[in-house]
Amino acid sequence: MAAQTIFRTLLDRPNIISSKYQAKQLHAQILKLEPSSPIHLSRLISIYSNFNLLHESLLLFNALHSPPVLAYKSIIRCYVANGLLVQSVALFLQMRASGTKPDHHVFPSLLKSCALLSDLKLGESIHGCIIRLGMDFDLYTCNALMNMYGKFQKAFAAMDSFSNKFRIESAHDQKVTLNQTRYIFPKTNANSTILDQCYRKRNCSDMVEVDRRGSLMDSVKKVFEKMLKRDVVSWNTVIAGNAENGKYEEALMLVREMGNDNLKPDSFTLSSVLPIFAEYVDLHKGKEIHGYAMRHGFDNDVFIGSSLVGMYAKCARVEDALQVFNILPQHDSISWNSIIAGCVQNGLFDEGLRFFHQMLKAKVKPVPVSFSSIMPACANLIALHLGKQLHGFIIRVGYDDNMFVSSSLVDMYAKCGYIKVARWIFDRMDVHDMVSWTAIIMGYALHGQACHVVSLFEQMEMEGVRPNYVSFVAVLTACSHAGMMNEAWRYFNSMTQNYGIVPGLEHYACMADLLGRAGKLDEAFELISSMHRPAEGIWLSLLSACRVHKNVDLAEKVAENIFEVDPENTGAYILLSNTYAAAQRWKDVARLQYLMRNKGIKKSPAFSWIEVKNKTPAFVSGDKSHL
DNA sequence: ATAGGGTTAG
Missing domain, CATH: 1.25.40.10 (Tetratricopeptide repeat domain)
Known part of the structure; x- marks a missing residue:
């Protein structure tokens, strides 16, 4: 009897369960005393999923006949936390089909899932569902909605700079059915499953539609303005959304406005704002933020630290960047990347390479960004042996399908005189953005192969990728070196007339x-x-x-x-x-x-x-x- | 339950 009261208390106050071990003990008690109570099992699922124990949660869930909301919500959240995005959506659909009414706890993680999937249509239909259920005034749900729309807009902008080869292919690949199995799909790489990848393809065509309707930042604004109560997360979300989508002035205005709501910028706010001053190369404002961060004790924050390093590096203040980096108590892969990129961007190639080695020595795993940041050092030092060594490393860790990494390799091999290898890598990329096109075009320009330059430039235009300032530098350099007067004039005029680029x-x-x-x-x-x-x-x-x-x-x-x-x-x-x-x-x-x-x-x-x-x-x- | 930092071409 006493044991029964204890485990009931435990279930009613799940927060006092402080370890996986205790959760399993509780599980044993339930099996002994009330093995088939759906309420108790759901609470246990909730506890397990709070510890991110997906397997244990699913075992319990699958045994339930008609799972209550709490059980659904816990599994959905656990799926999202484990990157099983399609599964989380499938389970939500299953929950709707079973007639279980979702409560407002379900939507934040579900919306996060939509955002990570970049599935606009799905996100919008869930938004509709939220409105129909009258939950469009829930603080957490609104925050998650704004985050989702901001992420959609960002994904859409990124898609815009890709070749539409990918979009055309995906038009034939729209039939992705959400099956309702609760299997964990085999992972194909660190964060995605096979189904996730199907999804990613489908989205490209979704994104084309957005093109006709304008910015999704309007949706963020709409949600924000309708909110009755806003917390610091609401403000930070809408600020970050604007900052990440290039609406810098809007973001800065919102920072000033949040004071009217009696909310002060916190470390999240600052780390969204700092990249804006980096982009503006506004050292003065950047330093102001640095001061604010120090006064509020945020300067130990690795997020703030990384963006400060980035800001100082953009303003050509490597010394300051190094100082910020050195006083950070902890370094993660992103803060390492900041300092590596900061050095390389300022021409301190040896220092960049030294930091790369230090990062490896500190047992921090390099991520794709690490390689795309360090590769220009090899390219500019014309250090082929180093570049090749890194290329081997890249292949071993499976980053050779990353567009940024591949583009940097194209550039490195071209600069080191291996234009054929550069082309080989370029041809094997599945998507090309404007930068990767420009890298290979510049490579051929450096090698004086103007015919390749001209034909690649045309191919790029045909695939719907808009050349920019640098692309025209590349093509004009080639024309100039090859003495191609007519072509040069044609490109020079096309730059202003067709693309509105000021020479x-x-x-x-x-x-x-x-x-x-x-x-x-x-x-x-x-x-x-x-x-x-x-x-x-x-x-x-x-x-x-x-x-x-x-x-x-x-x-x-x-x-x-x-x-x-x-x-x-x-x-x-x-x-x-x-x-x-x-x-x-x-x-x-x-x-x-x-x-x-x-x-x-x-x-x-x-x-x-x-x-x-x-x-x-x-x-x-x-x-x-x-x- | 929801929010933040770093990358490739001149």
Whole structure:
């Protein structure tokens, strides 16, 4: 009798069960005393699922004839926690079919499942169900709804930059039935099951539909505005949703507004806001947030730490990034990635590699981001041996199907001179986004294979991937090097007319270079003069073309333009002097050299270096000591 | 029960 009271108390106050062991003891008691009470079994399921014991929960659940809401809800949540998303949805449908009315505890985890599945239609129909049941004012449910719509919008934006090859394929693959079995499906990789993958394909076509209807951030806003009571999670959710979808000003405005609700920004708020200032390269505002975080004791938070590292790195303050990183009490794979990427993005390749090794030594498992962050270090150091070693590592851990990782490999192999390997990897990727297209195009451009560049660029456009600023740099570089004047003009015009991209310095430089080498010096001069604020470098390259074509008159005009902003530009003096020399105008050469001596302008010697047998000797021009 | 940080091309 006493035992019975004890286990009843335990069941009524499930929180006092503090270990899996105690839960199993309770289970034994129930089996002894009331083995078939659905209420007690459901409570036990709830306890088991709180410990994330899916197997134990399912064993009990499967034995129930008509499971109560509590049992359904517990299993659904446990499914989601274990990444068994389709199963969680299937069980919800089964629950509806059985006539069991869901309570408001079911929806938050179910909506999370929809968000992770990126299944818009499903999410919206569950939203409908929530409204019909009158649960659209529940705080937790609304928070989960806003999170879901924000995630949909993000997934949709990502899909937009993919090739539509994937979308076309998925149009034939829409029949995914939700079977109601409660099996745990074999996992194909860390987080997804076979069914999950079917789902992911189906969503792509769902997403196309969103295109016609506009932003899902409107849905987030709608839910937010209708809420009667909002807690800090509500605010953080809507702020993060806006921040993640590029609505930076909206997000920052909401941060200011949350004070009116008597809610103060917490560590979640800050970690959503910091990436905005990183994107804006606003060191001042970023530091303000850093100060706020320190005053509120958030600076130990690994989330805040990672975003601070990222912010400082974006603002080219590697020293500050390192300091933030070093005082963090704990490092997870994301904070390691922040510092690795921070170093690499600022050209500190060796430091980046050192941190990568330290991460491995600290037994932190690298994730795909780790590899896509470190690979540019190999690419820029032209360290093929290292890149290959990492590639092997990538294959062994099964990250070679990741788009970011593959793109970085394409770039690395191309930069190391292995364009065929780069192409081989590119061809084996199942989706290409604009960056991966640009990487392979740039690879061929670097290798001077303009015909490949042009055909790949066309292929990219045909697959519905919008080229951006960098893509045009790549294609124009190739045209310029190959002397393809007509194609270059076509792309230059297409960039502005078809894509609305304002040509920048690099594009003008390609065109000017091309015109200059073709001897169309006046045309080049005209083009450069039409620029908003021509940089010195671009004038210098035209000046160099003037030297090649011995056009002294234009050279003088160009040099004048340079001296206007930089009267002591060494390169300009030397190029102009060389132009005079090429035209055999020796008096002018002497005059210039006299001027240079008077102004104290000296040519600094050029040098280059090369790796030979693990040593890297430098060669200063005119140096014959190595011979 | 619900919310946050890091990635690839110049």
